Amino acid sequence: MIKVVVPVAVMMLIILWKKIPKIGGNIHAALIVAGVLSLLMGGVYSVVEWVGAWVDGIDRIAWVIALSIVGSIYAETQVKLGTMETIMGALKAKFHNSPRALTVSIVLALVVSGSLLGDAIAASTIIGVLTIGVLADMKLSGEKICAIIVMGASAGSIMPPISQGFALSSSLVEANPDAVVRVGYGTIAVIVLFICLYVGLFLVKKGTKLSPDAAASHQGQTAGQILKNNWITLVPLMVLVVVIFFRTIGVPQIQFDFVPDILGYIKVSENLSILDVLKNITILNGVTNGIVLSILFVTIIAFLFPKVRCDWKDTLSTGVKNVKVTVLIQLCAAFMLGSFYAGGQIEAVQEFALGLDTNLLKIGGAMAMVLMGMLTGSQSTSQNVVFSFFGPALVNTGVSKIHSAVAGAHLASAGQGLPPADLTTFAVAGIVGGLLGKKVDPLKSMFYCVPMCLLLAAIGILFLYI
Numbered sequence: 047m048i049k050v051v052v053p054v055a056v057m058m059l060i061i062l063w064k065k066i067p068k069i070g071g072n073i074h075a076a077l078i079v080a081g082v083l084s085l086l087m088g089g090v091y092s093v094v095e096w097v098g099a100w101v102d103g104i105d106r107i108a109w110v111i112a113l114s115i116v117g118s119i120y121a122e123t124q125v126k127l128g129t130m131e132t133i134m135g136a137l138k139a140k141f142h143n144s145p146r147a148l149t150v151s152i153v154l155a156l157v158v159s160g161s162l163l164g165d166a167i168a169a170s171t172i173i174g175v176l177t178i179g180v181l182a183d184m185k186l187s188g189e190k191i192c193a194i195i196v197m198g199a200s201a202g203s204i205m206p207p208i209s210q211g212f213a214l215s216s217s218l219v220e221a222n223p224d225a226v227v228r229v230g231y232g233t234i235a236v237i238v239l240f241i242c243l244y245v246g247l248f249l250v251k252k253g254t255k256l257s258p259d260a261a262a263s264h265q266g267q268t269a270g271q272i273l274k275n276n277w278i279t280l281v282p283l284m285v286l287v288v289v290i291f292f293r294t295i296g297v298p299q300i301q302f303d304f305v306p307d308i309l310g311y312i313k314v315s316e317n318l319s320i321l322d323v324l325k326n327i328t329i330l331n332g333v334t335n336g337i338v339l340s341i342l343f344v345t346i347i348a349f350l351f352p353k354v355r356c357d358w359k360d361t362l363s364t365g366v367k368n369v370k371v372t373v374l375i376q377l378c379a380a381f382m383l384g385s386f387y388a389g390g391q392i393e394a395v396q397e398f399a400l401g402l403d404t405n406l407l408k409i410g411g412a413m414a415m416v417l418m419g420m421l422t423g424s425q426s427t428s429q430n431v432v433f434s435f436f437g438p439a440l441v442n443t444g445v446s447k448i449h450s451a452v453a454g455a456h457l458a459s460a461g462q463g464l465p466p467a468d469l470t471t472f473a474v475a476g477i478v479g480g481l482l483g484k485k486v487d488p489l490k491s492m493f494y495c496v497p498m499c500l501l502l503a504a505i506g507i508l509f510l511y512i
Contacts, residue, residue, distance in 0.1 A: 049087035050391045053080040057431060073427055077378035081385035088389025103384025108332025110213045111376050116342050119365030123348035126361055129283055130159055132276040134176050140269035145184045149250050150242045152177045153198040157238050160202020166470045169199035174474060178481050188486035190249050192478045193494035196471050197241050204459050205234045207290045207337050214429050215454035219437040221447035224336060229452050233505050240501055282348040289340045305339040379430040392438055404443050408510045411436035412457050416503055419461020423469040428458040449509045456506030463499040465492040
């Protein structure tokens, strides 16, 4: 196990000890160094084999990378169309006399935006900024405003269809992503319901009222009128909902995968379709994932709208720019993952796990994931660093791949939101403080989010035992 412990220990040291010259606190460097060490300690010295390991790693998570890029471009089309402005306008018009109901609606809007963007920070900064003024008009503290935005966006970021949490954990244990997504709809629905109750009962006091200006901000239009006047901005979203619904419903009689089925009918030869060709191309096969294809299809529809089409260059460039940091981390993680397989670390951990008490493995691994998320403030780091070992070990002990993937996504998300280092909270606290013109304590805001994180962790642990 020494060849496993050393690379992981060095990786964690680089991530957590920021005083290391040049590379301290740099997740990219940590992943690359861990990969190099794992190859060297596994007896792999050929540069050609190193490149092969990296290609293998990218191939294993190619659809996750494709999901990030396509999802970000799709999200940018929705910003151009004004989809969320329509939704927020309708919500304010409908619930301006009931601040609690309006706050719950804001949470739901953030959940939707998070599920479309697949990233909590992106949803918080792009969509959350639209809600700060309304929440401030309820006389809520900056910390509570920050917590409400973070909880809604964080829950949405792991809500399918664009869920990097479920996507990454599914890839790491080679689980069927569609089956994982079906379970995810149910578990995240429970989380969202809890957040709505928590926010409505404990963060927004009884008797809270909107200021007269905020209450009249919908300019006398009803929610129905706003939706009627702007319904066209919701078309791509509704198409995506329908496509994803029918591909994940789980009822064979009516279930179908619209885009892959179409590509499957387009033949390049008598027995070979375009889909078959793409599936057999290394790395490019990531585009053939059903979720990726569904979002790509809806993105193409969005580009048919003049608002998006006339500014297509900026839409594409902004979409790619928004996700470049995430993709770079994924590419570094792919090198580490491929190196773990090439160097024999995955196999060594699986053999070691067979000799452990099952309960010790489950609880210890769960705590390690949550702790890594707490210390780095990153769900993807927790998954890449811990779950790449923990996930396969769970499967080896008899936990189903689907349940392992569900547990991994929830545990990583729980750790990310807990104090003291949630990156999303730090980002949102700065934005809220800037707009309100006062200091917002990010740690205090993180403590408001603790109940949601504990529920996420509890659900993750539950799936290790069912």
